[in-house]
Amino acid sequence: MTWIGLSLLALIGTAVLYASLPKCGDKVFSPRRLTMAVAPVLVAFGIYLVIGNPSLPAKPFAERAGERNLAAAAAVAGNVTDPNYKTDQQIQRLLNQIVLSLEVNPRNLQGWVALARGSLRLGNIERAVAAFAQAYALSGHNPLLAIEYADTRITAQNGQIDSTSRDLVLHALGQMPNHLLARYYYGMMLKQNDKPEQALRVLRDLYRDLPKDDPLANATQGEIKTLQAVSDARTDTQ
Numbered sequence: 001m002t003w004i005g006l007s008l009l010a011l012i013g014t015a016v017l018y019a020s021l022p023k024c025g026d027k028v029f030s031p032r033r034l035t036m037a038v039a040p041v042l043v044a045f046g047i048y049l050v051i052g053n054p055s056l057p058a059k060p061f062a063e064r065a066g067e068r069n070l071a072a073a074a075a076v077a078g079n080v081t082d083p084n085y086k087t088d089q090q091i092q093r094l095l096n097q098i099v100l101s102l103e104v105n106p107r108n109l110q111g112w113v114a115l116a117r118g119s120l121r122l123g124n125i126e127r128a129v130a131a132f133a134q135a136y137a138l139s140g141h142n143p144l145l146a147i148e149y150a151d152t153r154i155t156a157q158n159g160q161i162d163s164t165s166r167d168l169v170l171h172a173l174g175q176m177p178n179h180l181l182a183r184y185y186y187g188m189m190l191k192q193n194d195k196p197e198q199a200l201r202v203l204r205d206l207y208r209d210l211p212k213d214d215p216l217a218n219a220t221q222g223e224i225k226t227l228q229a230v231s232d233a234r235t236d237t238q
Helices: 002-020 031-051 061-076 085-104 109-121 125-138 143-156 163-175 180-192 196-209 216-237
Strands: none
Touching: 085 109, 109 125, 109 143, 125 143, 143 163, 143 180, 163 180, 180 196, 180 216, 196 216
């Protein structure tokens, strides 16, 4: 069913792109227009096949630093025996094609999302942030893209949550109050705003709702221990 749905989305995306491209003279059908419409959809489909399921993992991207650094190293390495080398070289070639397609049609939402996620896979955080910004704007402020964009911005800023990331998290949380990663970052916002007791309540509630094997559990548990120590220290000084 997943592949049927993806195929239908690809056909719809191709049709929309074809209709949006300028006509070549009085021709009703243009092979050039068709090629320009099909290319970005095929490239995005290719990245899906190479990377796998592109849904957002339920843990901060910063927690996946080891995975990201391995991928980045493989992308620039010349050692073809590296297990990540072939995959990352394929992704890089696909991303190069996406960049070209976006120059032709900068309103291709799927292209910007694929560019952002592919850039993350290769460790290019700055390009990922810029691509997510474009995708988020084109999506009409989709809440799932909001938290993915915020996650990437926060990673690029070494865990600091600026006003833009704060607004993204709050927007996502307003639309999806039970979203695990949005709740995690809300707790982190409270912590950074020097509200440890409130942050502790948010993260404890989140931890209770997390499945035992959820990858977000370790990060949440670590923050709870840190906040509890802060709370205990404040109690002792009173």
